[in-house]
Amino acid sequence: MTLIGEKGVRRILLATALSAISALLLIALFIIKEGLPFIFHYGLWNFLSSSDWEPQAGKFGIFPMVAASLWVTFGAMVVGAPLGVAGALFLSEFAPRPVMRVIKPMIELLAAIPSVVYGFIGVMVLAPLIRDYLGGPGLSVLAASIILGIMILPTVISISIDSIMAVPQSYREGSLALGATVWQTIHMVTIRAARSGILASIILGMGRAIGETMAVIMVAGNAVKIPHSALESVRSLTANIALEMSYATGLHRQALFATGVILFVVIIILNSAAMVAIRGKAARK
């Protein structure tokens, strides 16, 4: 301690903290520097709305990928949000505390499973099931939605549980003391009091789903086309970058970076929305 002194320690810690922020800034700068000139060159609207992605012919329309990402993310919400919120309600309001203390860390462990393993299960188990029972190639919007829906469960459940547990016990007591049943208390008071946290958990889950790459590459089929049903193959924005970056050069390479810029902006918007939702809750207290 005497070697560096109080001030020295503080400076070292400050430097480490800043290094995380500077990494973020550098990544943002790098992607924008590589991608933004292309967007100006090609035109943002052209880039987003055209359906032709033919890099050899100089056509860079990412609309099919945008549609795919939106579809898959929406599907993941349909699968993951109700399951996650219902699971969080069960664990926080009905399950005995010891059960919750065991199950919650186990669910959080889901987040630690590498995404390639999710993709593997999707390819080996889910896609054949969909192909056999529902038709289509199996590797599809539906498969990706289910896999992503499961992948966002830890985010949704964990943050929802935290916000439900933060609802003062006095609200529940007040409701029960007025003759409300447990279920009335949950949906008329507890969920309302926790709704901003629950909303934030779903938005953060969306961010996770839209940014996921490996699992989506493995289960979505990667065909560049606008899907007309949940059973068709699609290629998401993230998958497009990952699949083509290794051999792309020149304008093609820049177009992939520009795709990264679009993703970056979407994720920033989602995370800001989540923060606003959480802060809105803090302000009302």
Place this chain on the structure above:
Amino acid sequence: MSSAPLSPDGPGRNRFEISKLDLFYGDFQALKSVEMSVRDRMITALIGPSGCGKSTLLRCLNRMNDLIHGTRIQGKVLLDGQDIYHASTDVTNLRKRVGMVFQRPNPFPLSLYNNVVYGLRVAGVHSRKELDEIVERSLRAAWLWDVVSDRLDHSALELPLDQQQRLCVARLLAVQPEVILMDEPCSALDPIATMKIEELMLELKKEYTIIIVTHNMQQAARVSDFTGYMLLGEMIEFGGTKDIFTRPSNKLTDDYITGKYG
């Protein structure tokens, strides 16, 4: 008033009859063979030092202790002759008849209006006209109507604490309970707000039976007709408030009210 001192054996109808009530939290015995009766349309106060079991006893009367895991009860709690711990008791209905005001004001994070109608909505009343009428009547009864009638759509959490507490009373009156339990309703309030709640209690006494737990001996002396002094889970002495405060028959009660103990 110069009427004869009230006594538990005097005339009048008893709402609650509590006999040989034991309560355990796990291995800890929080209530020991408690005996008490609660007279209709009177204010009964429970006093005693922290941890003496007075809040626990109060929460037995609308079965709020059911919410705490590992609670066990022996003995009888009769409400109008019916054992509320009998298996056939509808707890939801019991809590409508026996309402509760808590230590810290706990309005829901909803509008004033939705707070007041909450108990009615959960009971299935949905007619807007009926709800409107009850909101006005309940807020008037809690002396809140003139203060808040122009902002019923505002969040209840915007009110100052004492108005929040009176809102909790209004919310309770809306479901027309028969008995009102108050668990240290003034402990979060300043003296002026406390006085208002006390005046309100004396007004409500005309129609409701009230049981109040209080830390504040003067408060018990000011508002209550009957007082029970509790210590370490036992009901040391129960009787007319005047008797308890002027000539307690138990040495322990005397020590507490004269400030030698507690």
